[in-house]
Amino acid sequence: MNSLSFSLKLWLCAALVGVSSGCSVDFPEDKPYACASDGDCGGQGYVCATLRDLQYCCLPEPEVCGNFVDDDCDGQVDESGPNDEAC
Known part of the structure; x- marks a missing residue:
């Protein structure tokens, strides 16, 4: 589920904001x-x-x-x- 959540966040971030605008995803340390x-x-x-x-x-x-x-x-x-x- 964590990798699915990460993949979804990454896809949405790239689609909505664009890769070149400084989009980033944080990884929780406890997962x-x-x-x-x-x-x-x-x-x-x-x-x-x-x-x-x-x-x-x-x-x-x-x-x-x-x-x-x-x-x-x-x-x-x-x-x-x-x-x-x-x-």
Whole structure:
């Protein structure tokens, strides 16, 4: 849905305002974006991660126990903490 929303915004922006007039679209930081490979994620350390058959752009960070998020982008949720201790 995020990529559809982005595509719609981009199309409307280009159609109504015109590409040459400084049209831009902002990406919300708290929403995941679909991907097929790391190259789809725009670089800057982001990787294309897979979790439960969904592929999304993810910025690897140390795993935080108990937050139910795949912080380190390895496809597992809460499997270890910052010092590799079990959650």
